[in-house]
Amino acid sequence: MSPLLVLVGPMGVGKSTVGRLLAERLGVGYRDTDEDIVAAEGRTIADIFVEEGEPAFRALEKSAVRTALSEHDGVVALGGGAILDADTRALLAGQRVVYLSMDVEEAVRRTGLNAARPLLAVNPRKQWRELMEARRHLYEEAATAVVPTDGRTPEEVTEAALDALELKEA
Template sequence: MEKTNIVLIGFMGTGKSTVGHALAARLGWRFVNTDDVIEEQQGMTISNMFAELGEPAFRQVESKVIQASLKEGRCIVATGGGAVLAEQNRTVMKEKGYVVALTADAQTIIERVSQDQNRPLVQGDVAERVHTLLEVRKHAYDFADQKIDTSILTVQEIVEVILAEMNL
């Protein structure tokens, strides 16, 4: 099957949602932020899901949302940062989409996420949590078709790099 979707993966704070909106607008494709869909379906925030149901329950719902989002084609899908941890998610992303890993240096990520209370995995010492998670996930995004460091690029520059690589 032709890859007719673009899947944005990467650590939190790398710009997946922002870039996804811009890509969708540029191409005239649908945009799906999997975290937004999960919150709507579950009637609670991601943070509340982690607290009340646990991360495994969240990851199960996340997998279903990713699969559903990639069924139709012509869709930009921004995933949660940990979505790549499940092999089934990586498999469906590669089968159904062109996978773009957005990256950023640790300091940039810390600056972007430090004031966001809706990120359950960085509660407490944000810098310590970001450094720890980056180390744990340092190879988690290696399966991507393309990697882009968003630390110093504008959203429009990132969109142009993706489209040029895909010949769109």
């Protein structure tokens, strides 16, 4: 079993919103690996970062992604940093992967780059740019399709993703 499609991209790009819309339009289930981690751990991702650090969170994330990719046949959304793991990238090879992209101004507008985002606690614009410089090529390498989200509604992004993958609605 493998997902119908996997969404990757930075925090705040709309993976959860678009993922739910895609699942609905395609008549399949939706799964978010960040939500899986929160449910399994009984605490927020921010709390995991603060209490145990990023390496501990990344280990939980890697396991959650592996499980979701092997168990779920619908739409799966990965956390923004999941792409950093080489094993995760290997699991994405051969999958339909949509990279939802946005620029820093859109990120600021959407997320407010707020404190609930543990990697962006200090100087959020600069940190967001640095995260994207480290991750953009990984998102692009994993992607079957790149769908820009800047200035688009979730419905428009959903439509663009369906078109890019040539998927038919249920």
